[in-house]
Structure formats: C-alpha cells, structure tokens
Amino acid sequence: MKSGLLVVISGPAGVGKGSIVKEMMKLSDKVVLSVSATTRAPRPNEREGINYFFKSREQFEEMIRKDELIEWVEYCGNYYGTPREFVLGEIEKGHIVVLEIEVEGAANVRRLFPDSVLCFVLPPDYYELENRLRGRGTEDEETIKRRLQRAREEFQHIDEYDYIILNDTISSAAQRFMNIIESEQMKTHRNKDLINKFKNI
C-alpha cells in the first residue's frame, strides 16, 4: 500500500524548509531529498552527489537540451535544476522524493507530474519570519529586505499548492509533513492494485 511519491516543499527563505526535511529523513528512511544539478562552484564542505551534482555550463545546457531536467532556473548567473533520472529512480523504489524548490519550479513539477504533492511552509506569522532572517546574522539589511519582498511575492502563489504546513516547531512541522505523506498514500487513486483485488473477488 506504500507507493513512491514526489513531494514539493516551498516557502520563504528562513522558514526552515531544510531543517524540516532533515527531520523527516530521521523519521523515515523512505524520505530522500532530491539532489539538484548546478553550475555554481562547490563550497568547501559540499560534496558531489550529496549536496549537488556539480556541472559545467556546457554540461548543464546539454542536460536541458536532452530534457534530462524536470525543472531548472537561472539564478544570479548560475543554473539550478532537478535531474529527472534521480527522481524517477527513487520513486520507482517506493521512496518519497522531496524537492525543495521555488514557486515557479513547483508549477512546472505540477504540470509534468499531476500526481505530485505540493506543500508550502508558512511561519506562525510574518514577523516571526523577519526575526528568523535577522536572527541568522549572516545577511545584511539589504539582503533581508530583498528576501522579505520575495517572500511576499511567493505568498501570492500559495493557492497553487495542495497543503500548508505551519512551522511552529521543526519537529511538529516534520510530523505534519509525514502525516500528509501517509495520508496521500491512502488515496484511492494510489491503490488501484489493491482495489482491483477486492473488485475481482
């Protein structure tokens, strides 16, 4: 009764998407985070195939041409994209593949995989989000303002998602997310084989 699933997680910068996914991976060994391809240079602690698949611009553009990416964007001069092969392979294994992507990418995934599950993470309130971004202490005021502006743009797309996950604490948010996954796996359209067994008794 446990089919593989493609799950999108979006939400404003600073809302805690990364921490939620990490927590989910602790809760279930079925949950895998999709590894993106990028032309960005690796940072010292980043590893090939774990954090990213690192590609040259030529390699990345060839992946685009060969339709090897589910979605891709160019952002600050670098390409980022989701390799189709990795995602399909993991779903085939019955895994829950989580894509952490922006609202534009999510819309593309929905078009290509109507059966995917789209989740948007919200902070308890907007001011909490502002506090979290400032609390990091890693970004200057200009960057923080730009991220909050970007968050407000993203909020306009929440209706395109299936579920809202409130992130009050990381562990409750991860638990809510797991609930959604387990619930989606009980949908009738994901259990055709089982249903047919009972229909044909």
Place this chain on the structure above:
Amino acid sequence: MKSGLLVVISGPAGVGKGSIVKEMMKLSDKVVLSVSATTRAPRPNEREGINYFFKSREQFEEMIRKDELIEWVEYCGNYYGTPREFVLGEIEKGHIVVLEIEVEGAANVRRLFPDSVLCFVLPPDYYELENRLRGRGTEDEETIKRRLQRAREEFQHIDEYDYIILNDTISSAAQRFMNIIESEQMKTHRNKDLINKFKNI
C-alpha cells in the same frame, strides 16, 4: 487552522467501522458521530439522541419533505437518514462529523457537500472479513452469505471514495483515519483566511 469537517466512513459489514469510530472519539474530543434518524423501534439499550433519533413514519416522511435529511434510505421496511441540522451545527463548531453510511448515501453526501472526505475501510483480505462475520456467531449462514454478496457489490464503488483505510488493527486504523483528518485540515482550500493574511502583508 482547524476547520470543521464532514467525513464519511463506509465499508462492508463486519469490517469494524463502529469500533474504529469509537477509538477515534477516544483520540480526539473533536470527533463526533452523526446520529441518524430512524423509524426502527428502539432496542432495549438504545437511547434517543445517542444511538438514534427515533421517529414515526409520518415524522420521518415530513423530514424528507422539508429537506431536513442529507441522505436517507429505506431498508427492510424502515427509514434511516442523516439529519442536516445536527451535522451542520457540529461542523460550525469546528467538529469532525463522522457519518457511517452505505455507498449510495456516500454518493449523495459527495453531491451535496463536495468538500466532504470519503473513506472506505477494507479488511487486510477478503477471507479475514468472512472469518470476522462468522466469528461474531450472531448471524446464520444465510445472513452471512447475503452480507458477503453485499460486500462484493460495495467493493465496486471504492473508486468513488477519496481514501482507503486498511483495518489490520482497530488502533492503527483509527490512527490512520486521524492522520487523514489532520492532513485534510492542512489543505490550502480549507485555510483561505490564513492564506489571505499572508497575501495581504
């Protein structure tokens, strides 16, 4: 973030619907079982407004005429139906109203309340169901055969439901059902107010 919800539970006789709902009511005080109206005579241990709303045929037919029932059937010479007022009142209070009804009633509920959540309970396998029916020891062979035939008819309608709940143990089935409810409450279309708050920041 917790809206009221109308939830239908169907499934073959003997699959354990009643026990699952009882267990759910222990897990959450938000869960209420819809009390049906019937023209059937009360059994010694049955109480008005708890087990059923007991009505005369005249009273029941007036309820039909006045459109006071969400769905109703005539079965073995008696009417059974779901009073609209009780259901709507409980949803208004933010409660999870569970209707334990047959496949025909479920289709009517879906038509009238497109937002309702339809769940079908399945036994781990068909033979388990047969065993449970025989194990009760309360029905004769004729009745058991009729119920199994009826079960096979009901299985043809599973696709009309949103979710399948496997009843391996009552407590896991009740937990799965609660998961579905919590997950449904996170759907974006049930959280318009919250979303608008973020859209209008």
